[in-house]
Amino acid sequence: xxxxxQIEDLLEACKQNDSKAxxxxxxxxxxxMYNTALRILRNTDDAEDVMQEAFIKAFEKLDxxxxxxxxxxxxxxxxVNESISWLRKRKNNICxxxxxxxxxxxxxxxxxxxxxxxVMKAINHLKDNYRIAISLHYIEGYDYEEMMQILGLSxxxxxxxxxxxxxxxxxxxxxx
Numbered sequence: 001x002x003x004x005x006q007i008e009d010l011l012e013a014c015k016q017n018d019s020k021a022x023x024x025x026x027x028x029x030x031x032x033m034y035n036t037a038l039r040i041l042r043n044t045d046d047a048e049d050v051m052q053e054a055f056i057k058a059f060e061k062l063d064x065x066x067x068x069x070x071x072x073x074x075x076x077x078x079x080v081n082e083s084i085s086w087l088r089k090r091k092n093n094i095c096x097x098x099x100x101x102x103x104x105x106x107x108x109x110x111x112x113x114x115x116x117x118x119v120m121k122a123i124n125h126l127k128d129n130y131r132i133a134i135s136l137h138y139i140e141g142y143d144y145e146e147m148m149q150i151l152g153l154s155x156x157x158x159x160x161x162x163x164x165x166x167x168x169x170x171x172x173x174x175x176x
Contacts, residue, residue, distance in 0.1 A: 007071055015062050022059055029072060030055070033079045039135045040083040042124050050086050054079040080136065080150055087128055122172040130165035137162050 013021030033054060038047035058065075058078050065074050123134055136142045136150065147158045 011062060011065070011071060014059055025071075026055055029075055032072070033075060036076055036079045036140060037083045039123075039139055040080065040132055041086065042131075046086065047083075050082045051079060054082045057082065076140070077150065080140070084132060084150070087132070118173060119169075122169055125172065126165060126168060129161060130168055133158075133161045133165045134169060 010021045010025055014025060030051065034047055034051045037050045037054070038044065041047050041050060054075070058075050065071065123131055126134065132151070133147070136147050137144075142150065144155055144158045144162070147153070147162075148155055151158065151161075153161065
């Protein structure tokens, strides 16, 4: 596991346009950032594109990283913001990802795996704003204050959005 000193050294090298340091940062964080984008966008190609753009933006704006949070948290916020921005730009072109299927339950299938698949399928079928709220709050672990900043909503609106998304998700899961 990396320590802060190594990350700080890598980030300083990245500020000097050191491509080896940039590659090292990319290799350490790309899987988590790709998964974050994928949960929001529900499309592997789009998630890959958004993740790449987020890394480019992060390297360009590295001087604005103040170290108040971890670099990973700062980078994740960029990925989330880029994903939401992409959704807003292409709202009419997004379709549901039909690759996610609920497995048949048989003797070999673990019930917990089936439940997780059911929840993930239901999340992917939520409206964009509900899916994003659920993903940010329950999967990515953002609190309401952080979500306010990311989504540009008031505290009350964020709470209401999460509550309604959770209610809709529960209803969808019961129907499965």
